[in-house]
Amino acid sequence: MANLKEVKNRIGSIKSTQQITKAMKMVAAAKLRRAQDSIVQMRPYAQKLGDILQNLTSGAQEEGQSDFSQIRKEENVLLIAISSDKGLCGAFNNNVFKKIKVLLEGKYQQQYQAGNVTVLPIGKKALEFFGKRNFKINTDYGYLLSGLSYEKVDEAGSFIMESFLKGNFDKVEIVYNEFKNVATQFLRVDQFLPILPKERKQEHTNDAGIDYIYQPSKEEIVTSMIPKSLKIQLYSAILESNAAENGARMTAMDKATDNAGELLKELKLTYNRTRQAAITKEILEIVGGAEALGG
Amino acid sequence: MFLEIVTPEKKVFEGEVNVATFPGSDGSFQILNDHAPLISALQSGNIVYKSNAGEQAIGIKGGIVEVLNNRIIVLAEGLAEAS
Numbered sequence: 001m002a003n004l005k006e007v008k009n010r011i012g013s014i015k016s017t018q019q020i021t022k023a024m025k026m027v028a029a030a031k032l033r034r035a036q037d038s039i040v041q042m043r044p045y046a047q048k049l050g051d052i053l054q055n056l057t058s059g060a061q062e063e064g065q066s067d068f069s070q071i072r073k074e075e076n077v078l079l080i081a082i083s084s085d086k087g088l089c090g091a092f093n094n095n096v097f098k099k100i101k102v103l104l105e106g107k108y109q110q111q112y113q114a115g116n117v118t119v120l121p122i123g124k125k126a127l128e129f130f131g132k133r134n135f136k137i138n139t140d141y142g143y144l145l146s147g148l149s150y151e152k153v154d155e156a157g158s159f160i161m162e163s164f165l166k167g168n169f170d171k172v173e174i175v176y177n178e179f180k181n182v183a184t185q186f187l188r189v190d191q192f193l194p195i196l197p198k199e200r201k202q203e204h205t206n207d208a209g210i211d212y213i214y215q216p217s218k219e220e221i222v223t224s225m226i227p228k229s230l231k232i233q234l235y236s237a238i239l240e241s242n243a244a245e246n247g248a249r250m251t252a253m254d255k256a257t258d259n260a261g262e263l264l265k266e267l268k269l270t271y272n273r274t275r276q277a278a279i280t281k282e283i284l285e286i287v288g289g290a291e292a293l294g295g
Numbered sequence: 296m297f298l299e300i301v302t303p304e305k306k307v308f309e310g311e312v313n314v315a316t317f318p319g320s321d322g323s324f325q326i327l328n329d330h331a332p333l334i335s336a337l338q339s340g341n342i343v344y345k346s347n348a349g350e351q352a353i354g355i356k357g358g359i360v361e362v363l364n365n366r367i368i369v370l371a372e373g374l375a376e377a378s
Binding site: 038041042044045046048049052055056149150151154210211212213214215216220221224225228232235 | 301302303304305306319320321324331332333334335336359361363368370372373
């Protein structure tokens, strides 16, 4: 039979753990709401940017001629791994790492063996994971997520685009978790560069051909807008991942709270049983003693 | 006419205005009602608009403006202090 005191201590510690997981779940829920808000806030911008770009390029072939859609031989590959800053969110980060490993052993095996795959971790967890292992990494943007803002993403985006134009990388892919709902995250691998030609929505082409006045010139506007839309793509991936992270943490903490509850129930049973046994034993002893005296 | 200013992080302004001045990349310009369709790149500077509530200024860090059918949409990259 377990020691009464020991069981009591364990119950106490599990109770406080349960309180912590409960609080963490609530915090994650609040953060999730904020993360979703920022996705909603970003949407009008992204949508309008897309609309204007569409208006600009409808009827013209300019889209295909951008420097960013240049398809080259895939010699140098950059993988952007978006993880979280904090742990305790289930398999969230591990999924990203595993996917990258799969990519390295499959799709990019040749480039990997030649040492031409660079990983750009975003988030502390990815930074730690890839930093410990033998990967070629770029650590410049590992702490992007603390105090996340568009400005920081803008900087990272500019860097990636510049290195693509310089030819340091021939292909850039983003690996991240997409937020589906609180309990589910989808792991996605999106090609960032070169830009994949988009399927044009046919109904959207304006036959009237709005006669815009362009300042400074149409070409310049298009070239200035493409990097913008790329940055938005990166930003939205990071926001998605952020929402997914908090969703994952919420589910993980909810499960942890449940598990703690179950453990508590079992321990309480043991505790009561032990206590009862101790009492019975004591009574028996008293009765035995009284009998010995009276006899 | 209707003016909308959005950044990737939030919608900054939305409402009816009478006059709006933008920091175009080739120089500042003003837009009045029934302006012809226009797309222009913007540099960092102030957007000044006059509505019935008075004149107001918003500082932006570059972006793009589209004017179409009395709807002005500004896609600003970020906000700055109005100066």
